[in-house]
Amino acid sequence: MSIEKAFKKSIKKIAVVAAVALVCVMLTGCGASLTVYDYTENGRRVNEYELTIAAKLVENMEKSAITDGTGKKYTVPDYFYALFNNIGYSLEDASMTSDGYSARFKKTFADGATPELFSVGSAIDYSLDYKSNPFTRRYSRVSENPFNGVRAAYDDVRPGQSGQIIQQLKNGIVTVNEYGETTVMFPSVIDAFPYLKGIDTDGLLLNYATVGSSRMDSSGRKIEGDNKNALYVFSRYFDTTDTTIEFEFVRPVSYGWYIVALAVGGTVLVVFVLATREKKKKPTLLDRFPYNPEEYRDYDSHLPTKLK
Secondary structure, three states, rough: OOHHHHHHHHHHHHHHHHHHHHHHHHOOOOEEEEEEEEEEEEOOOEEEEEEEHHHHHHHHHHOOOEEEEOOEEEOOHHHHHHHHHOOOOOOEEEEOOOOEEEEEEEEEOOOOOHHHHHHHHOOOOEEEEEEEOEEEEEEEEEEOOOOHHHHHHHHHOOOOOOOHHHHHHOEEEEEEEOOEEEEEEEEOOHHHHHHHHOOHHHHHHHEEEEEEEEOEEEEEEEEEOOOEEEEEEEEEEEEOOOOOOEEEEEEOOOHHHHHHHHHHHHHHHHHHHHHHHHHOOOOOOOHHHOOHHHHHHHHHHOOOOOOO
16 A cells, blocks of 8 residues: 555544644643645645644634624634635534634645645755665655744735735735725734734644654654554744754665675585585495405305315
8 A cells, every 4th residue: 555545544543643642732832733734645735734722722812803794703713714715725624622623624736736835934855865784774864844934934924915825814815906995805813813912923833744654763753553654743833943854764785685695505505515525425345345354354265175
């Protein structure tokens, strides 16, 4: 089974385990986390965004919420559904429990299209290095974390920009008419929920999740999926610190094992030849006759005399 098929088969099961682990971590930050699952399905790239917000934070956000165009107050589920829907993500799953709000949004990209995260942050581009001995080779794959640069991009968003999701989070969706008048079609997250103005956004936990062979070591957290594959989660916060994604794995070196095989085979051959040669040693008289002719030296003296 390919990695992609294995991921497609087990992603929901893995995601549940991952969500439990991430909730425990996120409560040490601002009370929210965003996880991006990056994988391939039917030959096309897919991104799933999983947003998790602790119950207390949801409560405070909704208490401060403004009303939308219909006079109804924004709710956390309604706001983020609209936000992701604006950029082409469909809602896969959502729940509101005593632990808080959790939702997953999915988008399948056309061939050659660049996911939003890579266009705002850093693209996944692994460099490969290795160290060898006669029998094994340890490979090291390193890439920038795709969230590198996202905070800087957010800080650099100018008023009125609203094409990318990060711009919509900061500015909302704004239109300008022919007279230069602006209309807010969709509010920024801080305008929709003013409580967030007092929150330190550095505490937002950002996770990049990808699937790979379960026999690899990595700089991230490994969440076991099946006997062959695992989910690897690389975490950082919404700040300007850059991190990397690192994998290490070992592969056998064939020439080392060939040498060992030749050496073992040569040793066996030498032992066989010596053993065979010992068995074929020239036999003695005792080996050739069932009696000892040395005991019958006077045999001729006992020969019968000439018959008359």
